[in-house]
Structures are given as structure tokens and as C-alpha cells.
Amino acid sequence: MAPPLYLLVSPYIQPATVGKQITMNCRSEVLEVSVEGRQVDEAMLALLHTILLHRSTGKFHYKKEGTYSIGTVGTQDIDCDFIDFSFVRVSSDELDRVIRKTVGEFKDAMGNGTDGMGQISLEFYQKKKSRWPFSDECIPWEVWSIKVNVVNLANEQERQICREKVGEKLGEKVINIVEVINQHEYLPKMPTQSEVDNVFDTSLKDVQPYLYKITFQITDTLGTSVSTTMRRLIKDTLAL
């Protein structure tokens, strides 16, 4: 009969030093894919879900004496319809819905039937509580940027080749993602109960991903993405 196992983790303290550490360690990874119009949804879902699989834990249940237990994360295989590819995602319909909604918006923004380029960014961040009148700061610690180049193909033969090629490419991207994640660089400390919402997204019923946000921008041929980025930077700084 082994005694129950307790982990000793230092609480989430010293925001200033941690903040510095975080900004120094914020790493940015870029993945690029070229897909056909109808493959955009599935390609984005595949990559975003692969990243989120690694960045989600089970639900934390805090008990007395500062201990907590972690729920179980289930997984499921998803086959793509327009790409010769299958991927694994976390078994959480709620999370899937949120991701699909965002990917759908991205797809709509990319437009139909035209070639285009866009970028989806998945950013993991921590909240740092600030005193009034300043609002909470969101400090990213890992940013994944997926650059998408949409092409339109003329005939069915090209589409068939594209199915296979994009499948292979996505496989390479999954390997890239896994390589980065297994470098075991900075991860936020496990928080105390009062701090858990600064590190994790606790809104879902079944799993608990790190706090994340997904943004996207569409680049038209004139490269107006710069202006959208600037606008967003200004907005974020003013926290409006």
C-alpha cells in the first residue's frame, strides 16, 4: 500500500521576474502550408488540434492542503475528407467547436475561389494581474503561426495529387510541431487554485488547455497585413 503521492510545487509568485522570464522565453514557431481552397479547414484543424493536444491537460480538481488531481484526457482520430491525412485531437467537442468556428471565420475571410495568403496564429499566454487602473496583461509564452497559401486547381487530376501532397506536408508539420514541443522549453508553473485562471482556460467541461487565443489575418497581394498588425498592436496596448 503506497501512500498517496504528493507533488511539491512552488506557488505562482514573483510576477515581475516571472514576467521577464516569460518575455525572454516567448518562442515563436512558424509553419507554412500550401493548400487548395477546400482543404483550408481541415489543414488548419489538423495543425491547431495537434498543438492543442500537447498543450491541454485534464481538469484540475483542487483539494484541501493544496493538493490537486488532474482529470484524464481522451483522444480521437479524425480523418480528413479532402486530404489524405488523419490526425489525433483531444476528445472535447466543446474545444472542437471553438476551433472550428474560428477556422470557419478564417476560411470565410480568405474568400472562395481566389488565390490568397493568410495566417492563423495560435498564441498561448499567461495573465498577469495588474493593479487598478491597469487591466490584466496578457503575456504570451508560445506563439504558433501557420501561414497558408491557397491555390486553386484546374482539374481533378491536379486535385488528386494535391490531396496526397498536402497530406505528406501536414505529416511533416506534425513532426515539426512534436520536435519543438519536445525541446521542453518554458512552460508556466503549475498554479495554485487562485491562480489557475491566469494560466489555464478552465471554461471547458472536460479538458483544460493553457490559456490561448487564435487570431488570423489575411494578406492580399498588396500586403496590407502590416496595417492590420499595427492596428491590433495599438489596440492591445491600450487594452480597449
Added chain:
Amino acid sequence: MDSDLSPQDKKDLDKFIKFFALKTVQVIVQARLGEKVCTRSLSSPTGSDWFNLAIKDIPEVTHEAKKALSGQLPGIGRSMCVEISLKTSEGDSMELETWCLEMNEKCDKDIKVSYTVYNRLSLLLKSLLAITRVTPAYKLSRKQGHDYVILYRIYFGEVQLTGLGEGFQTVRVGVVGTPIGTITLSCAYRTNLAFMSTRQFERTAPIMGIIIDHFVERPFGNMGHMHPCNYRAPGEDEGAYNGVEDSQEVCTTSFSTSPPSQMGIPGKEGGVPQQVPVQPCHGAQAEHGRVSSCPPADHVPATPSSSGEDAETSSRSVEVKSVSPCDVLETTFTRKVGAFVNKPGTQVTTASLDLPFAAFAPRAYDLEENDPMVQPPESPATSSPLQGSLHSQGSGESGGPAQDDFVMVDFKPAFSKDDLLPMDLGTFYREFQNPPQLASLTIDVSSQSMAEDLDSLPEKLAVYEKNIDEFDAFVDTLQ
């Protein structure tokens, strides 16, 4: 080395490594079952879900893995390998990939066993889940069934990669540093999928489990993707607990956020000690090169072979059926002599002719006599221009002698049922091929109508003159 590790930590670490090895095998084998895997997330832990991941434990696989390990743990020089191979219905086999769980000597003394190592092993399992869907063997395993099956073999000791052919690729799934060494998980997979010669079949390397028929009886044509994710194998729920043999094997479910009694460097838990990338050591030192091989015969369950044979026989029977309609359709065509003609001269089967759409060629008139819908009144030779042209060559021979030799067989079109409506597909098809002749094309009918027309002409003219106003009004509307 071990002196820095507390006994409790050492015990925990060994337990973690053991269950990590077992779960690794489960993930790999389940990914090659040919079915989609689906497990549920549970917000409250059950106590048996190692590494906070819902990975089912297939009892046979756990049994084989434990047998291969024989009480040992993967360690330095002792790698645990899972070999995935393909075996065709003809008996040829080919190694597809080898997954290696190895340990090297790079130790990370400062790492916290019960927290960081555990979480990193969990992350490594997630990476394994992702990577197992990316290697080429995944697609092959999803299509297994009739032509080939995917097999697995677990062995312990020295890594063997010679069976993967030339130019095999390696993908590293990940590494986890521990105080006693660095665990690495990698996969070497074949890129040259051309089949090897039959001498490969004579290899004595035993193949242990046939994955495909482990649990579910596979009816013919029911390929892997049609099986539900959550299979209900008997005792499935208990199966998950079989991995937890006694109370000492309860996995970590409780974590603490209170301050640590032994502090490492502040902020170290969050920050990560320097990880030096480790190359996967294929051909690791193997002082104890123990390859445990299991006799193949005992472990091949009876059901897989029988269901495999059933699949084969049923496929053969389907093939026979698909050929029969073509053989059945015959007609006395003398236009060309095909390759498979056994009666010289007149009689030729349509199937042996290389005319395109030969099946649609008009049938012999013998058939028409039997056909209730078509009753050509005159001699069959030139009753329509269409048929006349087709019988232009050797048409003299087509009619007479063939009638004696012709055998009437019932035309059964594919996919048709002949027990429902009286007007079934076959009948419709026959009628379509033998429509009644156009009245205007028959000479005698036209000759008859000529006389009649001439006689009736004055009457018709009288009627038209009477209605001349109507006709004029009609013509006006057209303008």
C-alpha cells in the same frame, strides 16, 4: 548515480518507466489496428489512467509486452522495440517500421521525478499518438483486411533495423531526461515499399499477434474504417484496470501546490534545465543482447485464420458471380472470330468478341421467337436497315445453321432481381434491344398505305376546304 535519488523517487521512476513502456506499446499497436481510436475525456480521474491520458489497455498486448520485458525495465543497453510488419494473404511479409524506446547515459540529476518527469512522459505519449498517424504504415494499416494484415512483435534488447530495407527514415518522437538516464522514443520506418523476395518469408523471426482480428469478427468487405471507435471487447472496463495489478501500481493522481521541502533553484520547476539533444542510438550497446522470441503458433488465435479464410473464399465467390453474366450472354455473331472461340465458323460468344458494347448488339432472331414482345412477321434476314448492315459479312451463314446450335440461356443482368415485378430489368433490357419495327419502314405496309392514301385524298381535301378559315386564322397567329 542513484545515490542522489531518494528511494521513493527511484521507486516512482521505475514505476513510471514501466508503465510508460506498456502504454507506448498500447498506443503503437492500437494505431495499427486499422481502426480509428476514440477515448473519452474524464474530468475526474479514475486512478488507473496513467499519465492522465485515456489509453485503453488491450490485455493481450499488455501480456505480450510484459512477457517481452520479463520483469526488466528499458534501460541503458536494453531497448524495448515494437516491430510492425505487413503480411500478405500469399504469405509474403515485410517489415514496415520499428519503434524503439531506449535509454542513454545522459542523466538529469536536478529534474523532479514525480512532477516534471511524469508530465514530460505524458507529453511524450501525446507526441507518440500524433506521430503514429503520420508514418506510412498508418495508411497501410487502415486499409488492411483482405489482401494483407498488419502484425506486431515486441522484443527487448538490441535494436534490429536490418529488415527495413535500404534508405529507411528515422523520426524522433521525443526525449525525456531523468536522473538515471535519458529516455528516447523514435521510429525507423521503411521507405522502399517494393516487395522483397520470397526468401524473406523463410525468416524465422516470429510474428506474435495478428492485430486485425484481435477483437472483432470481420465480415468480408467490412474494412477497418467501418468499425466504431469504442469497441466493446469483453471485459473492456476491467481491461483498463488490468494494468494496475496491485495497490502499489496506482498511478499518480494527486498533485500538490504547497511549497516544496527541498527547493531546487527558484523557478526551476517552471524553467527547464538545459536539454542537450540526444541522438537516437540505433544499435545501442547490447551487452545483454536478449531478443525474446515467442513461438508464433501458440499466439495466433484460431479466429483470425478462419475469418481470414472466410474473407478469401467469399471474395472468390463474389468474383465468380461477377463473371457469370458475361459468360451467359451469347449470340450468333459471325463478324469476328474471338480469341476464345471453341466452335469454328458460325458460333461465337459475345464475350469473346472484341467489339465494344458487343452486349448491346442485336441478338439472334432465335431469341426473338422466344420473346413474347417481338414478333417479326417476315423472314429475319433484312427486316430493318440496322440489322441488315451488321450482318453484311457472312450473313448468309448467320441464320440457318446457328439456329440448330444456339442455346437459349436466360439473360441475368447484374444487380437485377427477377422475382419482383413482371417487368423486370432483364425483360426491359430485352425489349429495349428488340423494339418492334417502325411501321413506315416496312415495304408492304407502305405500299398498302399508298393505295389507301390515294383513295382517301379527295375526302381529305374536302375537309380541309371546309376548315379553310381556321387554317388561315392559324397562319395569321404565326406571323
